Amino acid sequence: DAGITQSPRHKVTETGTPVTLRCHQTENHRYMYWYRQDPGHGLRLIHYSYGVKDTDKGEVSDGYSVSRSKTEDFLLTLESATSSQTSVYFCATGDPAGEQYFGPGTRLTVT
Amino acid sequence: QQQVKQSPQSLIVQKGGIPIINCAYENTAFDYFPWYQQFPGKGPALLIAIRPDVSEKKEGRFTISFNKSAKQFSLHIMDSQPGDSATYFCAASYTGTALIFGKGTTLSVSS
Numbered sequence: 001d002a003g004i005t006q007s008p009r010h011k012v013t014e015t016g017t018p019v020t021l022r023c024h025q026t027e028n029h030r031y032m033y034w035y036r037q038d039p040g041h042g043l044r045l046i047h048y049s050y051g052v053k054d055t056d057k058g059e060v061s062d063g064y065s066v067s068r069s070k071t072e073d074f075l076l077t078l079e080s081a082t083s084s085q086t087s088v089y090f091c092a093t094g095d096p097a098g099e100q101y102f103g104p105g106t107r108l109t110v111t
Numbered sequence: 112q113q114q115v116k117q118s119p120q121s122l123i124v125q126k127g128g129i130p131i132i133n134c135a136y137e138n139t140a141f142d143y144f145p146w147y148q149q150f151p152g153k154g155p156a157l158l159i160a161i162r163p164d165v166s167e168k169k170e171g172r173f174t175i176s177f178n179k180s181a182k183q184f185s186l187h188i189m190d191s192q193p194g195d196s197a198t199y200f201c202a203a204s205y206t207g208t209a210l211i212f213g214k215g216t217t218l219s220v221s222s
Binding site for chain 2: 033040041042043044045048050058090096097098099100101102103104105
């Protein structure tokens, strides 16, 4: 995961505020993904991107939006944060054959 | 049909034992089955993966067994060590799609 960084690594925010998480890769992978990890639920896909400006929804996309303006960056925005969005967020990159590599994660707390 | 069911939820073994973690899937279109290892506070790391054209794959002390007819696959850890204590996730996907994860197994190896 040395080629994938996430920022910030920790964030505390208040209900109703917008929040943007950033994922940056140096692997030149075409695919990028955002997951959330919660106890008892494993890793659930929020959104993914299959190229610059090409994105699609995952299993738990409500309340989230994404943007990808260049290959190396994938942004996740919580439009109006809620307490149910308190979670650990992981970015991953991958190739079309399926291999995915994860970043170190961002721990988000919404109070 | 998109689910991947993982068991057990937790597992405790003695050092040197062989923990076995099982996963089952329904979608016969899946063609890629990886296992990830995650330590506390870290992102999941790709451990080993298999495709349905083989029934077994071994990398070091880690072995995947794959049963296509039963739609099941499992992870075996030979000569387990305390350093193997982690959470393990199975996953599945088919070409061009995101991974679908099991809910994870927490393994504890006692010395």
